[in-house]
Amino acid sequence: MADMSVAHTAGASKLGRFIIYGLLALVCLYYLMPLFVMLSTSLKSLDEIRAGNLLSLPGEFRTDAWVKAWDSACTGVQCGGLKGFFWNSVSFVVPAVVISTMIGAFNGYALTMYRFRGSDLVFGMLMIGCFIPFQVVLLPMAQTLGALGIANSTLGLVFVHVVYGAAFTTLFFRNYYVTIPDELVKAAKIDGAGFLRIFFSIILPLSVPIIVVSVIWQFTQVWNDFLFGVVFSSGDRQPITVALNNLVNTSTGVKEYNVDMAAAIIAALPTLLVYIVAGKYFVRGLTAGAVKG
Amino acid sequence: MGALSIRNVRKSYHGNEILKGINLEIDKGEFLILVGPSGCGKSTLLSMIAGLDSVTSGEIRIGDRVVNDLSPKDRDIAMVFQSYALYPNMTVRENISFGLQIRKVPAAEQARIVERVANTLQIGHLLDRKPSQLSGGQRQRVAMGRAISREPSLFLFDEPLSNLDAKLRVEMRTEIKLLHQRMGTSIVYVTHDQIEAMTLGDKIAVMKAGEVQQFGTPQEIYDNPANLFVAGFMGSPSMNFIPAKVEAVGGGYGVKLESGQRTHVFPVPGGDGKLKAWEGREVLFGIRPEQITHKSESRLGLPQFQTAEMPIRLTEPTGPDTMVLVPINGKDVVCRVHPAHAGQPGESMELMFDLSKSVFFDPASEQRIA
Amino acid sequence: MNATVLSSTTAPAARPVRRCRWCDTLDAWLPKLVVAPTFVCSLVFVYGYILWTAVLSLTPSRLLPNYEFAGLVQYEALFDNERWWQALSNLAVFGGGFIVICLAVGLLLAVLLDQKIRAEGFIRSIYLYPMALSFIVTGTAWKWILNPEFGIEKLVHDWGFTSFTFDWLIDPEWSIYTVIVAAVWQSSGFVMALFLAGLRGIDDSIIKAAQVDGASMPTIYRRIIIPSLRPVFFSSFMILAHIAVKSFDLVMALTNGGPGFSSDLPATFMYSFAFTRNQIGLGAASAMMMLMIVVAVVVPFMYSEMRRSRHG
Numbered sequence: 003m004a005d006m007s008v009a010h011t012a013g014a015s016k017l018g019r020f021i022i023y024g025l026l027a028l029v030c031l032y033y034l035m036p037l038f039v040m041l042s043t044s045l046k047s048l049d050e051i052r053a054g055n056l057l058s059l060p061g062e063f064r065t066d067a068w069v070k071a072w073d074s075a076c077t078g079v080q081c082g083g084l085k086g087f088f089w090n091s092v093s094f095v096v097p098a099v100v101i102s103t104m105i106g107a108f109n110g111y112a113l114t115m116y117r118f119r120g121s122d123l124v125f126g127m128l129m130i131g132c133f134i135p136f137q138v139v140l141l142p143m144a145q146t147l148g149a150l151g152i153a154n155s156t157l158g159l160v161f162v163h164v165v166y167g168a169a170f171t172t173l174f175f176r177n178y179y180v181t182i183p184d185e186l187v188k189a190a191k192i193d194g195a196g197f198l199r200i201f202f203s204i205i206l207p208l209s210v211p212i213i214v215v216s217v218i219w220q221f222t223q224v225w226n227d228f229l230f231g232v233v234f235s236s237g238d239r240q241p242i243t244v245a246l247n248n249l250v251n252t253s254t255g256v257k258e259y260n261v262d263m264a265a266a267i268i269a270a271l272p273t274l275l276v277y278i279v280a281g282k283y284f285v286r287g288l289t290a291g292a293v294k295g
Numbered sequence: 296m297g298a299l300s301i302r303n304v305r306k307s308y309h310g311n312e313i314l315k316g317i318n319l320e321i322d323k324g325e326f327l328i329l330v331g332p333s334g335c336g337k338s339t340l341l342s343m344i345a346g347l348d349s350v351t352s353g354e355i356r357i358g359d360r361v362v363n364d365l366s367p368k369d370r371d372i373a374m375v376f377q378s379y380a381l382y383p384n385m386t387v388r389e390n391i392s393f394g395l396q397i398r399k400v401p402a403a404e405q406a407r408i409v410e411r412v413a414n415t416l417q418i419g420h421l422l423d424r425k426p427s428q429l430s431g432g433q434r435q436r437v438a439m440g441r442a443i444s445r446e447p448s449l450f451l452f453d454e455p456l457s458n459l460d461a462k463l464r465v466e467m468r469t470e471i472k473l474l475h476q477r478m479g480t481s482i483v484y485v486t487h488d489q490i491e492a493m494t495l496g497d498k499i500a501v502m503k504a505g506e507v508q509q510f511g512t513p514q515e516i517y518d519n520p521a522n523l524f525v526a527g528f529m530g531s532p533s534m535n536f537i538p539a540k541v542e543a544v545g546g547g548y549g550v551k552l553e554s555g556q557r558t559h560v561f562p563v564p565g566g567d568g569k570l571k572a573w574e575g576r577e578v579l580f581g582i583r584p585e586q587i588t589h590k591s592e593s594r595l596g597l598p599q600f601q602t603a604e605m606p607i608r609l610t611e612p613t614g615p616d617t618m619v620l621v622p623i624n625g626k627d628v629v630c631r632v633h634p635a636h637a638g639q640p641g642e643s644m645e646l647m648f649d650l651s652k653s654v655f656f657d658p659a660s661e662q663r664i665a
Numbered sequence: 666m667n668a669t670v671l672s673s674t675t676a677p678a679a680r681p682v683r684r685c686r687w688c689d690t691l692d693a694w695l696p697k698l699v700v701a702p703t704f705v706c707s708l709v710f711v712y713g714y715i716l717w718t719a720v721l722s723l724t725p726s727r728l729l730p731n732y733e734f735a736g737l738v739q740y741e742a743l744f745d746n747e748r749w750w751q752a753l754s755n756l757a758v759f760g761g762g763f764i765v766i767c768l769a770v771g772l773l774l775a776v777l778l779d780q781k782i783r784a785e786g787f788i789r790s791i792y793l794y795p796m797a798l799s800f801i802v803t804g805t806a807w808k809w810i811l812n813p814e815f816g817i818e819k820l821v822h823d824w825g826f827t828s829f830t831f832d833w834l835i836d837p838e839w840s841i842y843t844v845i846v847a848a849v850w851q852s853s854g855f856v857m858a859l860f861l862a863g864l865r866g867i868d869d870s871i872i873k874a875a876q877v878d879g880a881s882m883p884t885i886y887r888r889i890i891i892p893s894l895r896p897v898f899f900s901s902f903m904i905l906a907h908i909a910v911k912s913f914d915l916v917m918a919l920t921n922g923g924p925g926f927s928s929d930l931p932a933t934f935m936y937s938f939a940f941t942r943n944q945i946g947l948g949a950a951s952a953m954m955m956l957m958i959v960v961a962v963v964v965p966f967m968y969s970e971m972r973r974s975r976h977g
Contacts, residue, residue, distance in 0.1 A: 022780055029774060030791050036806040036850065037794075043809065055820040056810060108699045116696035124704050131711045133963050135911050137935045137952040139710065141945060142717040145730065165710045168703050185380035188347050193394035193441075194368035196688075197695040203393070207384035226799035228914035229932075233940060243801045247918050250805050259809055266805040270798050277797035281790050284797060288855055289862055366689050 044068060044264035051259055067260035071268055075261050077248040084268055086238055087245035091225060094156045094241070098163035099220040105164065106171020106216055107209060111201055113172070114179035115187045125176065131169035139166075140233050147234060154235050162234060163224045170223075171216045174287065178212040179205070211283070218280055219287035222273050242269045297356075298323040298481035299344070299449060304353030306339055306505075313339050315505040316353070321498055324479045328496035330486055332528070335502040337485045338453060344483060345451050346370050357449055368397075373442035374451040377458060379434045381426035387437050388422040391444050398445070412440045415474075432463045439471075443478065452484040456491065468494060489529045493517065501525045518652060523579065523661035526654060532584050532618065535628045538658065539580040541573040548573075550580045550655075554623045555606040555643060563650055564599045569665035570655065578664060579656040584618065584629040586649040589636035599651040606643040621646065715956065721949035728943040739950035748926045749951065752934040755841045756958075759930065760909035762845040763852075767905050768898065770849065771856025776886065778857070779864045789861070792854035800851065804918025807847040808834070837927035840920050844912070844928060847919055852908060856901050863897035864890065899966070906962045910955060931955050 043051060044067050045060040073083040109128075113121050143162060144153070152158035182205070190200045231241035240248075246269045250262045277284055297320045306314040314336045321327045329337040342348035344355060346367035355362050362370045373394075381390050388409055395405045413419040416436045426434055435455065442450055455471075456464045472495055475482055486492055492499050493513045500510045501524075509521040520526035526534045539550040542560050548570040549562040563570060570578075594600045605621040612618075617637040619630045630646055638644035655664040725735040743749050774792060778785055795803065810816050813832040821829040833839035867890060875885045913932035920928040922937070929937075931951060939948025 022777055026777055026782065026788055030788060033791050033795065033850070033854065036810060039810055040806050051815060055823045056816060057820060105703060109703050112696035112699045118697060124700055128703065128707050131707050133907070133959060134711060134715070135932070135955045135959050137932055138718050138956045139714040140952070141721055141939055141949055142714040143710070165706050169707070172703065183378050183380065185376040185378050186382065189374065189376060189380035191347065192345060192367045192372065192374050194397040196692045199397065204382050204384065222797055228799065228801050228917065243799050243914070246805065247801050250808070250918070251921065259815070262805060263809065266802045270802040273797045273799070274794065277794055281793070285793060285858055288796065289858060
């Protein structure tokens with residue numbers, strides 16, 4: 003894969019290489035700067051922030067801002083920090099990810115390995131669900147959740163994320179399953195296995211990589227979601243992204259930038275950790291989604 | 296009752312007729328080959344026998360049952376696929392016993408069957424490996440093992456050797472034939488390779504464009520092709536087709552051949568019957584390369600042998616024989632000559648034509664005349 | 666090989682599987698049954714809801730839905746609304762800047778990274794990590810960095826350039842550009858990844874052939890490699906355009922649409938009218954307009970994609 007760069011080494015001078023590496027390193031600094039600024043600001047005291055600048059390092063290692071962000075910072079009228087909202091997010095993200103991935107796997111399997119009349123049409127219909135701006139479904143969904151009595155509840159958010167996430171997970175699994183030879187399913191049919199048996203005994207064991215991709219993608223999407231959270235939940239039911247935004251925009255008293263930054267890192271931590279641990283799969287999910295747009 | 300009988304079977308997809316009325320029948324224990332170029336419908340027909348594809352009209356019987364509406368698992372068949380289709384997540388042992396497990400065969404018996412199959416195919420040492428750890432030939436054996444473990448009444452093979460290299464292909468071909476001899480189970484075998492078809496089959500169905508062109512034993516098909524397509528498809532190097540005029544000669548009829556400014560009229564034995572109607576018109580004269588050889592004194596004078604001196608354009612040694620190209624009626628004709636007798640390009644040599652097995656086709660309809 | 670092989674008299678393995686017609690019928694229907702719930706959900710929650718929103722946009726609904734037919738009054742009101750026009754022109758500025766810069770940065774980084782770089786994987790993962798963050802986190806971080814009091818402006822002052830001013834965040838003329846800065850930071854790594862995948866997909870032998878023909882590396886890039894990335898340009902464009910139209914979180918976190926409504930986008934406009942200002946009808950009309958914009962971008966793409974796959 004990197005063989006085409008054989009070409010470059012031949013003609014490129016040492017200076018050229020130096021410039022390339024220099025540019026790449028500079029861009030690295032640009033991407034890392036906000037993270038560095040967040041981290042160092044979160045460890046400073048307010049006085050240090052006022053006295054120094056973005057790039058100045060904290061004088062001593064303080065965790066007060068972190069403790070406050072977690073435990074007692076004000077998000078609107080409440081002042082209980084982010085901890086409650088963090089667990090809110092966990093409580094709907096986990097079921098939403100698990101359920102939408104399962105649905106995606108089944109749909110992908112049925113639509114790829116058991117093409118029936120109209121299966122391509124069904125798939126195309128589902129895909130359009132990936133393209134619409136969600137604003138166009140917000141008002142009816144708010145009415146529906148209200149009517150079902152699951153507005154502002156964990157169940158409501160799980161429901162919304164599953165309904166609109168299933169199109170993406172179906173896309174992932176279908177794109178993966180089209181690379182598995184049909185003959186495998188044919189052989190299993192001749193061996194006497196039925197739809198479910200083939201899925202659980204043969205297809206599912208082969209699906210580990212795409213399950214990881216789907217779980218990571220859905221986790222990042224649902225954890226980072228703001229729109230559904232801000233529209234369909236309120237008060238102490240809100241997800242952490244909404245709480246973070248409230249925390250930052252709460253304008254009572256002195257603006258505590260260090261607490262804001264600590265809160266932002268706390269909100270980002272789960273997805274960042276996933277990225278660090280399984281970045282390869284994350285990128286695969288991004289590009290897999292991109293294949294079809 | 297035959298082992299498999301296919302009656303007037305048709306298949307259409309979206310109004311396209313893929314199979315246009317197929318009729319085939321084999322007896323128990325026979326080895327049926329479906330052969331033809333890609334797109335001829337042979338794999339579709341196999342899928343329909345397996346129950347993986349539906350039948351548009353007509354009837355398929357396996358043994359004494361009409362199986363049109365039975366699902367694959369109830370047809371008492373087993374299949375070996377081109378890609379082997381081994382379950383990648385299972386060991387060889389699990390691959391072989393999967394079908395038995397689904398049929399709720401007791402574990403002890405499963406183990407016995409797996410062992411027996413493994414012995415038969417000499418894959419005992421591979422039983423605990425995953426398919427990804429096997430070579431192509433080993434995968435092929437495992438795929439066959441999976442098929443024979445269930446002792447079905449009919450085996451289906453879908454181009455099973457086409458993913459193997461040339462040497463292994465020949466070995467496995469022999470092995471499949473031995474296996475068939477020992478087990479005596481009926482087989483339907485799809486291939487596009489006419490050598491596989493000739494060597495393996497008891498019966499061959501040559502297919503093209505959704506129709507069976509000819510159905511018969513390998514020798515019948517080789518010696519008495521029904522039409523130009525079958526004649527050209529079976530045999531390697533291919534049969535020579537020479538456009539030639541029919542003329543009356545010595546009380547019978549013969550074909551007029553021109554080569555290197557010389558003209559020969561070869562009388563065709565028994566040609567007075569069907570060739571008579573073609574007098575003065577052009578036919579396609581078909582003769583296989585091995586029927587044109589160097590001159591052999593012992594055969595001179597026999598009525599079906601004719602000799603002629605012809606200029607050599609090119610020679611292609613293959614080892615046991617040398618293919619000599621000579622121009623006849625403007626076509627390059629391949630002759631199969633003993634290396635010791637082959638001349639050099641630019642020279643001419645005396646060739647002997649065996650006309651007893653020559654065939655004649657109508658150039659317009661491409662059907663056999665005589 | 667032994668000769669007794671498999672011709673045992675009893676053929677236990679040949680026993681039939683459960684032979685019930687009902688099971689087979691069920692098995693044949695299972696794939697459809699499995700897909701059915703998602704199909705119905707999509708029908709109702711995507712297509713049905715779009716229709717529902719369309720209906721709402723034709724009513725005088727304010728705090729609560731009111732299903733009297735009111736014609737196009739909401740659309741008239743929408744296009745009389747100065748804030749909506751501001752949101753549309755911001756979308757044009759933001760979308761244009763965001764897409765062009767992301768494509769340029771993404772392509773440049775991909776080409777640089779494709780020069781047999783040591784530690785390529787490490788560098789790539791640094792460029793991509795912002796994609797894992799929530800736009801709210803990105804907005805919060807950049808809000809702090811661009812803060813005129815303590816942010817970049819102060820940093821440059823500390824470096825000695827005391828006349829430097831950088832107050833886009835609170836300047837109505839420039840606030841939308843801060844959204845571009847943050848959005849580019851978040852998404853350009855992703856575009857880089859797409860381009861890099863495209864570059865890796867190019868057949869080596871084409872490049873070798875061009876070298877044998879005597880072409881220089883810059884020429885090869887300009888004439889052969891970059892033109893062959895056309896599909897990547899296209900799909901990146903689609904994705905970026907899609908992100909731009911849907912952009913909501915970032916504006917909420919970075920500028921909250923302000924100062925005033927100078928950095929409003931259609932998405933924030935819709936949210937604020939539908940959910941905080943109790944103008945359901947107007948909100949629905951703006952949502953429908955957003956859908957139109959996406960359709961105008963996506964449909965040509967789908968069409969050409971379909972044509973391409975048909976001509977295979």
